[in-house]
Amino acid sequence: MNIAAFIGSSRTESNSELLANEVLKGINHQKIYLKDLSIQPIEDLRHTKEGFQIVEDDYEQVIKAFMENDVIIFATPIYWYSMSGLMKNMIDRLSQAIRDERYQQFKRRLQEVETIVIAVGGDEPRIKGLPLIQQFQYTFDFLNMRFSSYILGEANKPGDILKDCQALSQANLLNKKLKMLLDPEEE
């Protein structure tokens, strides 16, 4: 079983990344830093004769991560009560990817992926982050992906997330679950 995490912050060691680290502690995984990829906003060509055109950017790495992993973590700071624009552009392009003839297995593959959302914000995230969770739910429903769990953490300054006991305790629990999935014999 393979695990990857998309990191949606523009900072390294952002609070959302740190919380993802807690979930992934002691687990072999891949990290994709969206800030280091060039991903164009989607150009909606669904309804043109030619359809979507091939875009020359790094989106292939996103596709690859979905194809090769069984659990995908979306770790994003909460900017204005929603995911970061960096992550939004990545998500938006899914509309193109699921129609791309070069990736015929992609849409079907998604249905085997289990998703986890980690979102960290400074303004009452456990309340005001709820619409974001609902949006992820609708998205995963549409794509028939399993939404296995989410953590909403609270932090403002760098590193603050490590003081959010509730988020840490949820991360810890999730870490144990993932380890059990990875190696059912061990526990």
Add this chain to the structure above:
Amino acid sequence: MNIAAFIGSSRTESNSELLANEVLKGINHQKIYLKDLSIQPIEDLRHTKEGFQIVEDDYEQVIKAFMENDVIIFATPIYWYSMSGLMKNMIDRLSQAIRDERYQQFKRRLQEVETIVIAVGGDEPRIKGLPLIQQFQYTFDFLNMRFSSYILGEANKPGDILKDCQALSQANLLNKKLKMLLDPEEE
């Protein structure tokens, strides 16, 4: 009274733009096509010594639109139950703009702006677009902006929005209200 509309689609004459046109029919206004602007994703430098750095892109035009208008329309397609990445990047950068010493009046100015949200989607937008509306509400609350109304329209193919009677009827009503605000004597 000045009115501007941010158009968040990657298409021209997108359904969300068409619906905004209905709201703006016969009203003098400015349109800002986000697809034609270069707007970098925010780089979160709030917590660094140097703070935010000046970004060389077209964001100044966004600032200008907020400064010079009294009513701002956010017209966006609903991509994955949320605003387009194009619009999200524009919104994200507000965090920088309200801290930018060059625009000292900006934050205060926002409080005088009335906002309208127009969002059009294909998958039950009047239900599944609700989290998006809640996020705009939290955002406007944070910035002390008045959120005067929203329209959720349904459309899939180009032009389909013109068949959504409910959205059109709401647009028509809003059009009348705006005209009355602009020229109270006439009605």
Add this chain to the structure above:
Amino acid sequence: MNIAAFIGSSRTESNSELLANEVLKGINHQKIYLKDLSIQPIEDLRHTKEGFQIVEDDYEQVIKAFMENDVIIFATPIYWYSMSGLMKNMIDRLSQAIRDERYQQFKRRLQEVETIVIAVGGDEPRIKGLPLIQQFQYTFDFLNMRFSSYILGEANKPGDILKDCQALSQANLLNKKLKMLLDPEEE
């Protein structure tokens, strides 16, 4: 095609009832005033040996309304951002009704019913009423009922709803749709 409206207010001519009246103008319909029925809160006996027990109250009239009508309107004041307790008790008892051996057709019948929600509140209902709409959606989804539309109206004092142009315009549109459903030839 038959139409019924459940009226969830404790007042007669409540704002939510008045708005339902607009939707039903010129249409033959049945009204069920929940305030005039005795409906016990559900006693959750799903997991007991004996299961649910027959309750001696007026719930049969609720069942009857669902069985005999094709369109059901739920008209409720928004009390504390949710439906009235009167209506909630009626909804809660559905859990019992769909398991009641006396009404074997009930659950299947629900799937043929089209639902409309009308909710009127005084504190930003078009924003703060959204969670209520989501709950109705989840409920109708669970029961496989069609949720055809909703209206969120704003009113505080008795009669105030008649000043809410947006709600009235939506009601008017819905009225036309219903008339067309009832008598497709006429329009």
Add this chain to the structure above:
Amino acid sequence: MNIAAFIGSSRTESNSELLANEVLKGINHQKIYLKDLSIQPIEDLRHTKEGFQIVEDDYEQVIKAFMENDVIIFATPIYWYSMSGLMKNMIDRLSQAIRDERYQQFKRRLQEVETIVIAVGGDEPRIKGLPLIQQFQYTFDFLNMRFSSYILGEANKPGDILKDCQALSQANLLNKKLKMLLDPEEE
């Protein structure tokens, strides 16, 4: 510091009560079983000449609980994605209580109360219970009460909640916090 829990289920030892018990383990507290109280649905007389009339039922015990406690737990099963009708009727009557001349301190008193919500459901409560949490938030905001935290637990059959590790771990954390509040010296 005094703690009380309103128990909204119609069953004893309901899953929501069991989860509240975990939060309250080792803590002196009062429990109010709403199923054992007679509470009339609110009769909305705000706009009549006479105003609200005194209702002869057990609501005084609810008022007393709010007056005498500093932390109030609302423990409810999730029925149809919302609180139980029993609890809804109790909440609805707050509209009357805050206007009741006999309880002049009531509204002010509420502002000193810290609230906790515990809700347990069987159909994806951590997603589909979110609108319920938003409604509590709006309610506490309106009343200026502090909403300190919530737990959404998953359970179907009696006792099942004790298998929900995430809910139990949140309850445990909350239990520690409450103990620290009660006796800051000890920890």
